[in-house]
Amino acid sequence: MVRHVAEAMVKGGIRELVVVTGHEADAVTAALSDLEAPGMVLRFVHNADFAGGQAGSVATGVSALSNDVSGALIALGDMPFVSADLVAEMIQDHSGLGDHEMRISFPVYEGRRGNPVLWGRGFFEALAGLSGDIGGRRILAENPAAVNSISWTDDSIHNDIDTGDDLRRHLRG
Numbered sequence: 001m002v003r004h005v006a007e008a009m010v011k012g013g014i015r016e017l018v019v020v021t022g023h024e025a026d027a028v029t030a031a032l033s034d035l036e037a038p039g040m041v042l043r044f045v046h047n048a049d050f051a052g053g054q055a056g057s058v059a060t061g062v063s064a065l066s067n068d069v070s071g072a073l074i075a076l077g078d079m080p081f082v083s084a085d086l087v088a089e090m091i092q093d094h095s096g097l098g099d100h101e102m103r104i105s106f107p108v109y110e111g112r113r114g115n116p117v118l119w120g121r122g123f124f125e126a127l128a129g130l131s132g133d134i135g136g137r138r139i140l141a142e143n144p145a146a147v148n149s150i151s152w153t154d155d156s157i158h159n160d161i162d163t164g165d166d167l168r169r170h171l172r173g
Contacts, residue, residue, distance in 0.1 A: 001077065001078060009075060015039060020047050028044075028077070053132045056130070072124065074118075074119065078162060086152060089150065090118050102122040104147055107150050114157025
């Protein structure tokens with residue numbers, strides 16, 4: 001599942017892929033260690049406090065980005081239905097905004113916000129200071145003028161796999 005998500009990121013145009021590991025770090029690293037694409041940089045960073053919530057992983061990943069990165073597309077490793085087409089569309093739409101470093105872009109399907117979320121560099125400091133399991137929702141709520149909604153064509157942006165039952169349901173369906 002993690003491999004599929006990482007491949008979608010790379011095929012969609014991510015040039016610097018920072019993979020934050022936590023639970024099963026060795027397995028995740030092994031699954032992705034041979035991932036290659038021309039001009040792509042792959043880096044692994046470990047969130048030792050992964051059990052403390054998603055925000056710590058976001059903070060760890062954003063803190064590991066190169067200084068010349070203008071935005072961070074934060075994707076979840078348990079969302080295998082996110083496609084390279086979505087990633088490419090998000091990058092194109094977001095980077096076309098004149099003030100993209102101060103914008104937050106996310107896909108929307110049937111009126112519901114989904115993942116991944118593309119954060120402009122102007123939000124990196126706030127993201128790096130996150131803790132707990134809230135993620136970037138507070139930052140998003142405090143910056144409604146920064147929002148850039150991108151219409152998407154299906155509910156892949158809402159579907160994640162959290163349990164074995166989730167996986168079996170999606171494999172049947």
